[in-house]
Amino acid sequence: MAGSLIGGLIADGWNPSSIRVSDTDNRQLQRLSQRFPIMTTTDNNSAVEGADVVVLAVKPQVMESVAQALADSISKQQPLVISIAAGISESALRHWLGEKIAIVRCMPNTPAMVQSGATAMYANPHASDDQRSVAESILRAVGIVIWLDDEAMMDAVTALSGSGPAYIFLFIEALQAAGRELGFSEKTAYLLALQTAFGAAKMALESEEDATLLRQRVTSPGGTTERAINTFDEGGFKELVSKALHAAAERSRELSKEFGNTK
Ligand SMILES: NC(=O)c1ccc[n+]([C@@H]2O[C@H](COP(=O)([O-])OP(=O)(O)OC[C@H]3O[C@@H](n4cnc5c(N)ncnc54)[C@H](OP(=O)(O)O)[C@@H]3O)[C@@H](O)[C@H]2O)c1
Secondary structure, three states, X not given: XXXXXXXXXXXXXXXXXXXXXXXXXXXXXXXXXXXXXXXXXXXXXXXXXXXOEEEEOOOHHHHHHHHHHHHHHHHHHOOEEEEOOOOOOHHHHHHHHOXXXXXXXXXXXXXXXXXXXXXXXXXXXXXXXXXXXXXXXXXXXXXXXXXXXXXXXXXXXXXXXXXXXXXXXXXHHHHHHHHHHOOOOHHHHHHHHHHHHHHHHHHHHHOOOOHHHHHHXXXXXXXXXXXXXXXXXXXXXXXXXXXXXXXXXXXXXXXXXXXXXXX
């Protein structure tokens, strides 16, 4: 995720020499510095030194120890801290880093790797308008950004756009498998399914009309699409999607309790 952000920022015209990256894994750093002319270090505290913005992009499981080891430098410098760790609450970060720290918590998704991500962001009251804009411009380098007023909505974001790419992949897999049954080779079925998903999403993005209208427009009465859509409806497709998203949101709440527990 951090690599995608760095790539997006540099493609957006940010100066690579203003980006300092720390990772415990030297091979990761070598891979990054081969791709981008950035400064690298294995010492998190020296990466943070003098920074206006600190992006925390480690796994949720290690966030507590990483944040606590940075607490002194961060409390002294008071930079904006951006966290992209799933399930780690703003209050947990504040507890580990310092009560007055400006924090923007973000939930991006994997299409950020191809600069087509969807990120939801929540800023705590210590973040100024300028800091919110900086956070937004950083995440905008890898896709679209929406702001949340209520941090509790992060679990819903995780269920919709966070885990969402996997649902789309699942649908593509199902289309491919059904295409195979209809007589296509695996490769052809995959290509047709994939390009259809891409084409439909591109069409919807470029259209002024919503998905419902676009769907209705390609569903002629008595036609093939109508027969398929009726089959989806009879099978409870929408109810199943709703059930899946509620389950994902519930799991997100459980994980937040596990990793972001400050008690
Ligand atoms: N991937 C997604 O779709 C997605 C979506 C939304 C949010 N996120 C969040 O983004 C964060 C990063 O996810 P990711 O998939 O990019 O994980 P990742 O590939 O494991 O990246 C985390 C990096 O941090 C390094 N690291 C571990 N401990 C460290 C330490 N003490 N100090 C400095 N660096 C350390 C890791 O090194 P090692 O490999 O050696 O451990 C790894 O290179 C996670 O918190 C995740 O919840 C990810």
